[in-house]
Structures are given as C-alpha cells and as structure tokens.
Amino acid sequence: MTATLCEYKPGLENIPAAKSSISHVDGQQGILEYRGINVQELAFKGSFLETAYLLIWDKLPTKEELEGFESDITYHRRIKYRIRDMMKCFPESGHPMDALQTSAAALGLFYSRRALDDPKYIRKAVVRLLAKIPTMVAAFHQMRRGNDPIQPNDELDYAANFLYMLTERKPHPLAARIFDVCLTLHAEHTINASTFSAMVTASTLTDPYAVVASAVGTLAGPLHGGANEEVLSMLEEIGSIDNVRSYAEHCITNKKKIMGFGHRVYKVKDPRATILQSLAVQLFDETGHDRYYELAIELEKVIEEKLGHKGIYPNVDFYSGLVYSKLGIPSDLFTPIFAIARVAGWLAHWKEQLAVNRIFRPTQVYTGVHNASYIPIEER
Numbered sequence: 001m002t003a004t005l006c007e008y009k010p011g012l013e014n015i016p017a018a019k020s021s022i023s024h025v026d027g028q029q030g031i032l033e034y035r036g037i038n039v040q041e042l043a044f045k046g047s048f049l050e051t052a053y054l055l056i057w058d059k060l061p062t063k064e065e066l067e068g069f070e071s072d073i074t075y076h077r078r079i080k081y082r083i084r085d086m087m088k089c090f091p092e093s094g095h096p097m098d099a100l101q102t103s104a105a106a107l108g109l110f111y112s113r114r115a116l117d118d119p120k121y122i123r124k125a126v127v128r129l130l131a132k133i134p135t136m137v138a139a140f141h142q143m144r145r146g147n148d149p150i151q152p153n154d155e156l157d158y159a160a161n162f163l164y165m166l167t168e169r170k171p172h173p174l175a176a177r178i179f180d181v182c183l184t185l186h187a188e189h190t191i192n193a194s195t196f197s198a199m200v201t202a203s204t205l206t207d208p209y210a211v212v213a214s215a216v217g218t219l220a221g222p223l224h225g226g227a228n229e230e231v232l233s234m235l236e237e238i239g240s241i242d243n244v245r246s247y248a249e250h251c252i253t254n255k256k257k258i259m260g261f262g263h264r265v266y267k268v269k270d271p272r273a274t275i276l277q278s279l280a281v282q283l284f285d286e287t288g289h290d291r292y293y294e295l296a297i298e299l300e301k302v303i304e305e306k307l308g309h310k311g312i313y314p315n316v317d318f319y320s321g322l323v324y325s326k327l328g329i330p331s332d333l334f335t336p337i338f339a340i341a342r343v344a345g346w347l348a349h350w351k352e353q354l355a356v357n358r359i360f361r362p363t364q365v366y367t368g369v370h371n372a373s374y375i376p377i378e379e380r
C-alpha cells in the first residue's frame with residue numbers, strides 16, 4: 001500500500017509508535033506518571049534504583065528485591081581495565097557524550113553473549129548497564145584531566161558514589177539526595193527521540209549495549225538532552241538580569257529557540273522543572289546563592305509573557321543545569337547525567353519491545369523521479 005502525503009506527519013507528531021504501560025504524560029495538566037505513580041511521589045519517597053526497578057519490572061520491589069538489586073549493581077560498578085585502556089585513548093577534548101556512546105557500545109564487545117529470551121540474561125544486562133554507565137562517565141572525566149579513574153566506593157549508594165567518582169570526596173548527604181531525585185526525574189519520559197531510537201534498535205534483536213549506545217547518540221542533540229548544557233551557556237551569555245528582556249526579544253524576532261523552553265507534549269510548565277526549581281532553591285539555601293537563579297526566574301517570566309500563549313514554558317532542562325552546577329558538576333557532563341538516568345527508561349522500553357517485537361520498518365512518501373537515465377561521467 002502506498003503512503004499518501006496527508007498521512008505524513010513531520011516528526012511523527014501524535015502518531016503512536018507502540019502500546020506502552022511504562023509512563024504517561026498529561027501535557028495539558030503537567031502530570032508525569034511512571035507505571036501509574038506520580039513522578040513527584042517517587043522522587044521524594046523513593047530512590048532512583050527503586051524507580052528503575054519499577055520501570056523495568058513493572059512492580060515496586062520488596063525490601064529484599066531492592067536490596068538484592070542494589071547490591072548486584074554495587075558489585076558490577078567497576079569496568080574492565082581494557083575498557084579503561086580504550087577510554088584513555090579518547091581525545092581529552094572530545095565531548096563526554098561521544099565518549100559515553102563509544103564506551104556503551106564497547107560493552108557489547110566484552111559481554112557478547114546474547115540470550116534475549118532468558119530473564120537471567122536480561123537482568124544481568126540491566127544490572128551491568130545501570131552499574132557501569134556512571135563509572136564510565138566519571139572515568140572519562142578523570143582521564144581527560146590526566147588523572148586515573150577513581151574506583152567506585154562500595155560504601156556509597158548509587159547517587160553518592162557517582163558524585164564521589166567525579167570529585168574523590170564523599171558528597172554532602174543533601175547533595176547526594178538531591179542528585180538521586182534528579183536521576184528519578186530523568187529516568188523515563190514516554191516515546192521521545194532517544195527512546196524511539198532505543199526501540200528501533202531493540203526491534204532488530206541486537207544486544208542491549210547497542211540499544212543503549214544508539215539512544216545515547218540520539219540524546220546528545222541540542223533539541224533533546226543536549227539542551228541542559230546549552231541552558232547554562234545561554235545564561236552565561238545573557239550575563240545580567242538587565243539583558244534578559246532584550247535577549248528574549250532578539251531570539252523571538254530571529255526565530256531562535258530559547259534553550260530549556262518548549263516541549264512537544266507539555267503545554268504548561270513541565271512538572272519536572274517545577275521540582276528541579278524547588279531543589280535548586282533548597283541547595284541555594286544550604287550552600288549559598290547562585291547568580292544565575294535570578295536571571296533564570298526573570299527569563300521564565302519574560303518567556304511566559306511573550307510565548308505563554310503558544311504553550312512555551314520551562315522544560316526539564318531549564319533548572320537541571322542550575323542544580324548540577326551548584327553541585328560542582330561541569331556543564332558538559334549534564335547530558336551524560338541525563339543518560340545515566342534515562343538508561344532505566346531505555347531498558348524498560350527494550351524489555352517491553354522484546355515482549356511484543358516486530359521490527360520497525362516505516363514507509364515513506366517518495367518524492368523523487370522515476371525512470372531517470374544514467375548519464376556517463378564524461379557527459380555530465
């Protein structure tokens with residue numbers, strides 16, 4: 001059957017690509033649920049690994065299940081020395097997302113067994129990916145500065161250990177708790193670009209490392225996960241509160257996107273942005289004021305005034321950068337952190353895809369010519 005132009009939707013907007021029970025977004029009311037539970041409740045009452053378990057296995061773990069999952073992940077945090085050696089050869093000027101994509105794909109070389117119908121294999125792959133991705137992000141960060149990677153600390157939980165591997169200092173409990181909440185908020189978000197990428201790759205029945213590597217590559221772009229890094233550069237460029245209005249007006253007149261605003265689904269303020277904003281305030285109260293916060297508030301006010309009628313409000317990336325920079329994290333690690341969290345959602349979709357798999361093979365509306373003649377090279 002030939003597709004017609006009227007069936008074609010650029011960006012597949014509003015076209016269902018799967019049936020899924022993993023998460024739900026109500027873009028009009030600003031609600032995000034993971035397996036039916038409001039993300040706010042999970043963020044404040046649960047932990048990231050508990051959330052990952054819920055997303056992937058569709059149930060809240062019992063105390064024993066959670067402890068077993070956490071301890072398996074702690075056990076698998078280290079990366080093979082040959083992966084570290086490979087990462088040492090990466091250029092220090094390379095972007096950490098490129099380093100992460102390469103290292104995630106390399107896991108497939110080291111763990112090449114593929115048994116997609118074996119629940120034990122699925123669990124092992126989930127544990128390995130959740131355990132090793134943060135270690136690889138932190139290792140690249142250390143090595144690009146000429147340091148040896150810092151080994152994971154088994155006494156620390158998932159979030160605290162990552163912050164420790166970045167700095168070699170045990171983080172303040174509030175910093176670790178806030179970071180864990182950030183991971184929960186980024187863990188899953190229905191079928192966005194990177195998740196779709198993961199699903200398409202999964203549908204070929206390739207290995208889970210290739211699934212995650214393809215999703216990392218997709219997340220890196222500035223219209224997706226890469227926006228959080230760009231928000232901070234934008235605030236730096238604006239520089240002072242007096243420049244906010246003229247910056248916003250200049251962008252709007254020149255049809256330049258303002259980073260951290262707008263969303264394909266949310267037409268109100270992203271609920272994750274609201275929570276992240278409150279976390280930023282909590283951190284500033286504890287550790288001191290941040291000069292970009294007032295700027296961000298003013299920008300939100302001006303954008304609401306100018307673009308609120310189009311449903312353009314802050315998205316998840318707007319306040320996350322403020323939180324991460326207050327935690328002392330360099331801005332080019334913001335998107336890799338998004339990836340650390342989103343591995344949970346990608347793996348949940350991988351598992352869901354495998355259960356009902358049919359390879360993705362969309363069609364196209366052909367706009368080229370037919371019966372064209374081949375012109376010999378000397379006659380062109």
Ligand code: CMC
Nearest residue numbers: 223224225227256257258259260261262263264315316317
């Ligand atoms: N700044 C200014 N105008 C905007 C923005 C923005 N950030 N976002 C959308 N618009 C305008 C856009 O110019 C268009 O106006 P008009 O109809 O007059 O031409 C209208 O809103 C619709 O925009 P669109 O680009 O067609 O909307 P979309 O659903 O394709 O794009 C988006 C969604 C997230 C790609 C877009 O809002 C954007 O580029 N935002 C900035 C980048 C960003 O913050 N990305 C993070 C997204 S949330 C986390 C994630 O997915 O990783």
